[in-house]
Every structure is written in structure tokens, then in C-alpha cells.
Amino acid sequence: MTRDSIRAKLGRDTIKVDTEKHIRVKQEICRDCREKYCLYVCPAQVYILNKEDQIELDLDACLECGTCRIACTKKAIDWNYPRGGFGIQLKFG
């Protein structure tokens, strides 16, 4: 099996995107955060640093694992599951 890009892997998942954002970040905290653990602990790379050095969220990719919520030591992440009927739908467990 060849190396898989994160986009290719996520492409195989069924994710029904909620129209309401289920994760919000407090930009005023992120701005001063040097560590930005969210950028590399997320298995789906939901957190992206944009050209203005701001945290952007790719919520369509979220696997709902909750790692970011624990890893963010600055408590800048407001994390909820998507509403019922939305989010990742696992077929293989």
C-alpha cells in the first residue's frame, strides 16, 4: 500500500457537514499562542494556519476524536459534537 495523503484518506469517509459550526476557536488566544499544538495533533488536520497567521478550521474533515480539546492547553477551543444526524458516519467501526 502506498503512502496516503490526508485528503485521500478523508475522501473515503462519509461526513455529513453540519450547517452549524461544532468547533469554535478563540482567535484572541490563538494569536498569542506559540505552541499551536492543534496544527499537528489533529489526525485530520482540521486546524490550518492561514496567510494572516490565523487559525482556520476545516470542519468538513473533523473525525470527532476530541484530541484538540485536550491538547489545547490554552483552552481556546470550544468543542461540541455535531448535532444529531450530522458528522462522521462510520461504516466499518
Add this chain to the structure above:
Amino acid sequence: MFMGNLTKGMFGGGFLYTNKESISLGMVVGIADLIAKQPPVEVPELLEEFKTNSDISVLIRGGDSVEYSAHVISEGGFDAMPRLYDDGILVVGDAAGLNLNTGLTVRGMEFAIASGVFAARAIKRAKDSHDYSKATLSYYQQLMQDSFVLKDMHTFRKAPSFLENPRIFTLYPQVLCDTLEKMVTIGESPKPKMSSTAIQELRRRLGLSWLRELRGAFKL
């Protein structure tokens, strides 16, 4: 189960489960170790590197990924479990912290299924008596206590603190592999007894306290 280099010294390991029509290949990595790691490692990359390991790559050659998922695992064990029942509520599976990692085995699925069955029995009893108070629902706690679920969680309650020893993920797997290699290798010079080879290697790698280290591992 896989331990060693794949987690780059961090808490965790790899797993490969065989399902009927597929396999589940994955990794567990401690979040505390992940954020302390310097230089930082990207989590998706860890899995890709694991897949290129020579022991794994031969097994998955020609295969396709069909799904990619992730989840936080509660590793606190028995002492980190919440109350399992109250008025109108029962807590089962993952939410009840029913995960048991002893380093050699990682369990949780059977606890989730069993706790679901016990919860259903307790709910049936509550429904029959039209009483969903915690007094009635405490039957769930009793069923759990009498079963392998809470018995095993209790027996291995020290496992989480045992696994906080970072040598388990670095030095020990290395020493185990090297010792076994020395035991099976036949060189040019006369071969000492297997037991001497093992003791010598353990003493060399673990230091004077090698016996205490070994005993510590059996405390589980």
C-alpha cells in the same frame, strides 16, 4: 500489538485487528507526550510511517484503505471511572471509562457490549416497576460488579500508573528484542547457556537493578 520505534518513544503502540472482510490497522499515542515531543510530529504522518514498517508493509501490500477514523481513549482505569448510575441515567462503555490498557492487551469493546447488556437488564427492571430512580437503577452497578467488567477493571487498576514509565515504550521493547536475538544467534565462539545469555544482557542493559525492573513489570 506493536510497541517500540513506531511511537518515537511516546506513550502508545500499534494494533492490527483482523475482521472478517477487512483489517483494522491503527495507533494509540498519548496526548501529553505528543504535545511535549520535540521536534513536533504530525499525527497523520505517524500512521503513514507505521504502514511503511517492514513488518506491516508486507501484510497490507495490495490493499486499499476503506475508512479513516480517530478517537480519544480514556486511559485512567478503574480509579478514573465516573458514577455509573443516578436518577434516570446509566453510563456505559466509553463514557463510563471502560477501557483497560495493560500494555500487553488493550480492552474495551467487550466491556462496552457487556455494560450495554447489563444496562438493558436494569432498564427492563425499572420499566417493569415504573421506577427509574437511582435506587432501582443501582441494579446496573450490582450486575457490573458481579461480572468480569468491574472485576477486571479493579484487578488492573494500577495499570495506568505502571504505563507512565516511559521505559516501557523505549528501553524495554529494545532490550526484549536484543535479548531474544542474542539467545537465538549462533556465532563462531562457544555459545553460553540460554539463561546466562538472557541474564547477562538484562544486567548490561537495565543495570544493577535489572531484577527490580523485571519484578516491577510483573506487578500487573
